Structures are given as C-alpha cells and as structure tokens.
Amino acid sequence: MMMREKSCGALVYRKKEDQYELLLIKHRCGGHWSFPKGHVEAGENELQTALREIKEETGLEVQLHDGFRQSVEYFPKPHVKKQVVYFLGFPPRDDTVVRQEEEISEYRWCRLDIADELVTFKNDKNLIRAAQRFLAVRQKPQKPS
Numbered sequence: 001m002m003m004r005e006k007s008c009g010a011l012v013y014r015k016k017e018d019q020y021e022l023l024l025i026k027h028r029c030g031g032h033w034s035f036p037k038g039h040v041e042a043g044e045n046e047l048q049t050a051l052r053e054i055k056e057e058t059g060l061e062v063q064l065h066d067g068f069r070q071s072v073e074y075f076p077k078p079h080v081k082k083q084v085v086y087f088l089g090f091p092p093r094d095d096t097v098v099r100q101e102e103e104i105s106e107y108r109w110c111r112l113d114i115a116d117e118l119v120t121f122k123n124d125k126n127l128i129r130a131a132q133r134f135l136a137v138r139q140k141p142q143k144p145s
Contacts, residue, residue, distance in 0.1 A: 003080045008049035009037020010087040011131045012062055013112065014095045020112035020135060022128065023097065024119065025057065028105045032120035035127070037084055046085050054089070058107065059098030062089040068134050072123045088131050 012023040012035070024033050038053035040046070047064060054062050068088035076082050099107050110118055112132060116125040 005082040006040045007037045007084045008046045009035050009053055010050045010089045011035050013090050021109040022112050022115040024110050025107045026105045033118050034124050050087050057100045060091045063092045064089040070130055
C-alpha cells in the first residue's frame with residue numbers, strides 16, 4: 001500500500017542592488033541544500049503551511065506571490081509518495097534569518113543565477129529555473145493599453 005505525505009514551502013528571495021538572492025538552507029537530516037518546507041498540519045491549507053514552516057525554520061515573515069505554485073513528487077522511501085508544493089515569496093520588511101537549529105545546520109543567501117549549482121536535487125534546480133522565469137516576466141514594464 002502506498003503512503004502519501006504532503007509538505008509545503010517556498011523559494012524565498014530578496015533583491016540586493018540589481019541581483020535577486022535566494023535563501024538556501026542546509027537540512028540537518030540528510031545534509032542537503034534546499035528550501036524551507038514542512039508537513040501540512042490538520043486544518044491548514046497549502047499557503048498557511050508554507051508561511052508557518054518558513055517562519056519556524058528561518059524566522060522570516062514572507063509575502064507569497066500569486067501565480068507561482070509548483071508541485072514536486074518523489075519517493076523518499078519505499079511505498080511513500082511525497083508531494084511538496086512550493087510557492088515563491090519575499091520578506092517585505094526584514095530579511096534577517098533566525099534559523100531553527102534543530103532542523104537547519106546552516107543557511108545562505110545566494111545569487112539566483114548561481115543557486116542551482118548549490119542545491120542538491122534536480123527537482124530543486126528545476127524550481128529555481130521556474131522562479132527565474134517568473135521573476136523575469138514580472139520585471140518587464142507593462143505595455144500601456
């Protein structure tokens with residue numbers, strides 16, 4: 001029988017000068033570089049889970065963009081199918097990270113254009129590319145109607 005797990009999280013970015021920087025965290029369990037995320041709790045929707053997990057793991061209050069929702073599925077162990085839903089967001093006020101030491105061994109803000117060299121998994125590299133495309137479109141000035 002297949003067990004299902006669901007987590008939600010986000011790619012968190014900030015803008016420094018003209019560069020986007022992405023927040024990467026190194027998970028204590030497994031030692032891989034990725035993004036803040038965690039299990040959906042009873043009564044939560046995806047957005048609530050993502051915001052809670054970001055706050056718990058990094059201390060950041062993040063604003064999420066409409067229109068960016070990416071879902072990744074994989075098998076972390078036999079007979080377990082895990083879905084992780086990622087959003088894209090930024091801290092509108094303070095980007096000071098306070099990491100959750102039980103789960104996060106280190107973190108770094110990394111330029112978006114080289115972040116895919118740091119993340120461990122192919123799924124995460126694809127997510128970074130999706131975020132780059134999304135942010136590039138948002139940067140274009142709107143044509144007058």
